[in-house]
Amino acid sequence: MKNKKSYLLYFVLVSLFAEAPVFGQVLPDTGKPLPDILFFAETSGFIPFSQSYRINYQTSLAGIPVEVAGGIGFPLNSMLSGVFNVRYKRRTAIFVPDFRIKTLEIELAVRDYLEKEHDKDLRLYGSAGLLLARSTVAGNIDATADGKNIVPAEVSQDYYNVGLGIGLGVEYPVGKNSGIYFGFHIGIYFADAVATGGLGNIGGVSIGLGYRIGL
Secondary structure, three states: OHHHHHHHHHHHHHHHHHOOOOOOOEOOOOOOEOOOOEEEEEEEEEEEOOHHHHHHEEEOEOOEOOEEEEEEEEEOOOOEEEEEEEEEEEEEEOOOOOEEEEEEEEEEEEEEEOOOOOOOOOEEEEEEEEEEEEEEEEEEEEEEOOOOOEEEEEEEEEEEEEEEEEEEEEEEEOOOOEEEEEEEEEEEEOOOOHHHOOOOOOOEEEEEEEEEEEO
16 A cells, blocks of 8 residues: 555656756647746836926936846746846936936836737747835035035935836747837836835836847
8 A cells, every 4th residue: 555655656746747848848839848947138218107397307217218238037937037127217316406206116026918929929928026226315415614615515215116017018929039129017016105215116118129039
C-alpha cells in the first residue's frame, strides 16, 4: 500500500510539472524558446488627472514634455510575465519660476498578452500592478538669517504615495525576441491627501511608445 501511494505521488508531480514552461524551454504553441528575462524602455506623454496640476504645471524633461520609463520582466509562460518598472517625470510650475516636482515611480506588475502570438501581426496586452512613488518638490526662495541680508536658497520636501497602475496596448514583433509597443498606462494614487498637507492624486494617463527585447 505504501509503494502504491509513492507511485501515485510521483505520477501527480510529473503530471503537474511536465507542461510547466521553464526558462530556455521551447514552447509548444510558438516553437520559440521562452526568454530568461525581458528588458523594456519607453517614452511617454503624460496627462495628469488633477485639474490643478493641468493648469499650474507642465511636464518637462530636458525641455521636452515627456516622461521616461524602463524595466525588466520575468516570463512565467508565453502569455504572462512579472514586471518591475521604473518611471520618472518632472513637472515645472507655469506661473512660479524655479519651482518643480520630480517623481520617481516604481511599479510591481504582471503583464498579460490577451491573445497568442502570430507572425508579423499586432498582439494585444494588458497589465496591472502596485505603484509606489516618491515626489520631491523643490524651489528657490529668498532667505535671511538676521532679517537684513537676503540670500537665495533652494528648499525641497519629499512626499510618498501608493497607488494602482493599469495598462493596455499593442505590440508588434521586429525580431526573434523583440518588439515595439504602443500603449496607455493609468496611474491612480490613494495616499498623501491634500487635506493632510500632501500632494494628493499625482497620477494620470501616460501615452507612449516603447521597445521590448528578450534574452
